[in-house]
Amino acid sequence: MDLIVERDVAVPMRDGIVLRADIYRPSRQGRPIETRAPAILVRTTYDKERATDTRDAAQFVRAGYVFVIQDVRGRYKSDGRFYHGIYEADDGRDTIDWLAGQPWSNGKVGMTGISYLGAVQCAAAISGTPHLASIFHTKAPSDYYQNGFRHGGAFLMYTLPIALMVASSSKEALADPVLARSLQEAFENASQWLSRMPLKEGFNPVAQVPDAERWLFDMLLRSDYDEFWKTVPLWQPVEFLDRYADVPGMYVGGWYDLYQEDSFYTALAGRKKGPINLLMGPWTHLGFDDFFGDVDFGPTAVLTPDEYFSLQLRWFDRTLKATASDAEAEAQPPVSIFVMGGGDGTKTPAGKMRHGGRWRDEHEWPLARAEHPAMCTIRTTRSRPSAARPIFPRAGTPRQDAGMCSCRTARTTSARSRSISAARPACRYPRATTCSRSRRRRSSRILKSPVL
Numbered sequence: 001m002d003l004i005v006e007r008d009v010a011v012p013m014r015d016g017i018v019l020r021a022d023i024y025r026p027s028r029q030g031r032p033i034e035t036r037a038p039a040i041l042v043r044t045t046y047d048k049e050r051a052t053d054t055r056d057a058a059q060f061v062r063a064g065y066v067f068v069i070q071d072v073r074g075r076y077k078s079d080g081r082f083y084h085g086i087y088e089a090d091d092g093r094d095t096i097d098w099l100a101g102q103p104w105s106n107g108k109v110g111m112t113g114i115s116y117l118g119a120v121q122c123a124a125a126i127s128g129t130p131h132l133a134s135i136f137h138t139k140a141p142s143d144y145y146q147n148g149f150r151h152g153g154a155f156l157m158y159t160l161p162i163a164l165m166v167a168s169s170s171k172e173a174l175a176d177p178v179l180a181r182s183l184q185e186a187f188e189n190a191s192q193w194l195s196r197m198p199l200k201e202g203f204n205p206v207a208q209v210p211d212a213e214r215w216l217f218d219m220l221l222r223s224d225y226d227e228f229w230k231t232v233p234l235w236q237p238v239e240f241l242d243r244y245a246d247v248p249g250m251y252v253g254g255w256y257d258l259y260q261e262d263s264f265y266t267a268l269a270g271r272k273k274g275p276i277n278l279l280m281g282p283w284t285h286l287g288f289d290d291f292f293g294d295v296d297f298g299p300t301a302v303l304t305p306d307e308y309f310s311l312q313l314r315w316f317d318r319t320l321k322a323t324a325s326d327a328e329a330e331a332q333p334p335v336s337i338f339v340m341g342g343g344d345g346t347k348t349p350a351g352k353m354r355h356g357g358r359w360r361d362e363h364e365w366p367l368a369r370a371e372h373p374a375m376c377t378i379r380t381t382r383s384r385p386s387a388a389r390p391i392f393p394r395a396g397t398p399r400q401d402a403g404m405c406s407c408r409t410a411r412t413t414s415a416r417s418r419s420i421s422a423a424r425p426a427c428r429y430p431r432a433t434t435c436s437r438s439r440r441r442r443s444s445r446i447l448k449s450p451v452l
Contacts, residue, residue, distance in 0.1 A: 002027045003061040008077055011070065013094045019078040021070035021095075022048050024057040025104060036106040038133070038320040039099050042069040042113050043092065043120045045166070047076045056309060063313055064321075066104060070095060072120065074171065074211070082170070084215050085119070085144075085234035092124030100131035110134040110316050115285065123234040125245040132245055134319035136312050138252040139285055141259040142267060144235040148259070149219045156258075157197070160206075161190035163216040167209040179208055238267060246272045248319040252311075254283030255338070256292050265335065265365050275330075278365055279311070281338045282357060296352040297340060300359060333361040 004027040008020045025032045040060050044050075048069040057067040073091055074082025100107045109131050111121040118140030124132055141148045149159045167173065168183035186193060186205035193205065198220075206213040222228050230239050237244065249268065253261020265278040281301060284292060288303035303311075318330075336359060343356025 001033075001062055002030075003058060004030065004032050005057075011095055011098050013073070013080075013091055015090075017073060017078075017080040019070055019073060019080075019091065019095065020048075021068050022057075024061050024067040024069075026061050026064070026066075032104065034104065036104060037064055037066050038106055038108040038110060038316070039066045039068050040316060041096065041099065041109055041111050042067075042117055043072050043088070043095065043111070043124075044069060044113065045072055045075050045082070045116050047071065047169070049076075056312075059309055059313070063317070065316070068099060075169075076174070081211050082166070083211055084166075085123070085232050088120045088123035089127045089233045092120055093127035093129040096124060096127075096129045096131050107131055108133040108320050110136070110320050112136040112138075112312055112316075114138040115140055119234050122237040122244075125247065125249075126233040126237065126240040126243050128243070129245075132247055134248045134316060136250045136252070136315050137261075137264065139254065139257050139259055139261060142237045142263045145225050145229045147263075148235065150223070151258075153223055153225065155220055155223070157194055159216065159219050160194055160197070160199075161187065163206045163212050164190055164193070166215075167206050167212040170209045170212060172209050183208065237264075241267055241271060244268065244272070246274070248275050248315075250277045250279070250311075250315045252279045254281055254285065254288075255340070256283060257285040259285065262365055269334070269365070275334060277315075278335045278337075280336070282340055291350075291352050294352050295355045296343070296348050296350070297338070297355055297357040298343065301338060301357055333363045335362040335365045336360070337362060337365075 003024050006023040006025070009023050010018045011021055012018055026035075026037070027033060042048075048071045057069065060067040071078040072082070073080040073087045080087070096109045099105055099109050110133060111124060112135070113121065115138075118137045121135045121137050122140065122142075125135060144150070146152060149156055164183060164187040168180060168187050170183075173180035173183050183205060193199070201207070201213065201217055204213070206216050218228070230236055233240050233243075249264070249272075251261050251264045253259065262278060262280055265276055268274070269276045281288065281303060282292060282297045283289065283301075283303070288308065290297050290299055290301040338357050339360050340355060340357040342358065343354035346354050348354060
């Protein structure tokens with residue numbers, strides 16, 4: 001089976017703005033096949049003509065789908081102005097409804113994509129379109145205020161590099177090579193601009209693209225969780241759960257990704273028939289590797305591009321094709337998590353620690369059987385060691401330092417503290433001490449995390 005591509009197809013929005021999409025359809029002898037088929041839609045901020053997306057397009061078409069990739073409003077070939085998130089619910093619905101009405105469509109539309117390309121799926125799911133039939137959502141937040149551009153209300157500094165990236169590929173930059181080069185250099189040197197925070201409106205590189213600067217300073221200055229945040233479906237899907245479409249959803253995320261993909265399963269699994277599935281690996285936002293920093297999780301942690309595509313294809317075959325009754329998939333537990341640990345701690349040839357890990361299927365998330373042990377923090381003070389005294393006291397010798405744990409049931413050498421804590425039970429947690437060759441006080445913290 002061959003494919004044919006219709007470039008820059010105009011898709012009208014309700015306000016008269018035209019968005020443009022590339023449509024990949026199966027063909028024979030240079031003519032499109034007229035058989036009705038489901039569509040796979042990707043809505044992107046990153047240029048619909050990217051090579052990685054077109055590779056997926058060919059694979060989806062060979063599998064019997066029509067593949068559609070569209071530049072969102074204000075980006076690349078699409079008209080209008082871009083401001084993160086605010087247009088995507090209406091534009092998503094108008095695009096999906098338009099696709100469902102095409103003569104080659106069977107009326108079913110699935111969506112896929114990572115990061116912003118995942119976030120637009122949430123906006124579409126909240127829009128009310130009856131034609132969205134399945135989503136494959138990867139690494140996008142359910143709450144931009146808590147885990148997006150702000151974290152618990154605090155502004156996240158990576159927002160500035162994102163604003164520089166968006167500005168460097170804006171319509172203004174695409175029309176002016178000198179401006180594009182200037183903004184690209186600013187993006188490449190984002191750390192220098194971060195060191196100049198707080199920035200002043202009109203006196204920063206993003207000011208050359210007014211819409212991008214307005215968004216940046218809105219994110220910076222809108223610190224209160226108010227209607228500004230709550231009324232945008234793409235930013236705050238958690239505020240729209242009752243309107244969220246009851247369609248099959250596959251949610252893929254990483255333990256080291258800020259966006260907390262597992263929150264979607266927690267919010268939707270009990271509300272929707274779905275099915276709702278979750279896949280969580282030891283990944284960051286930017287990849288599906290077998291390592292993070294200096295820690296290696298083993299070869300099974302990797303999700304290759306071919307494996308990622310196969311996951312998508314199996315999901316859409318199961319949820320979009322009426323003839324694709326996958327009894328085996330239906331019988332599988334809905335949650336698959338990568339549990340880290342179990343390695344021998346030796347070094348890989350790349351110098352990373354073999355921490356290990358394994359995949360495990362579950363029927364729920366979060367786990368009802370998870371334990372949340374109480375934790376405490378030990379604060380220790382140690383003077384500079386001398387040659388006559390070892391850094392770590394020998395077994396059976398008195399401790400040379402005093403410690404205080406945050407549960408306030410401390411063991412201490414001070415007479416005043418002994419009298420205060422005499423009536424309290426001894427701290428049941430092991431002491432965690434930190435050795436230092438300086439006179440500074442240091443802390444050793446035990447992180448609170450569920451035991452999986």
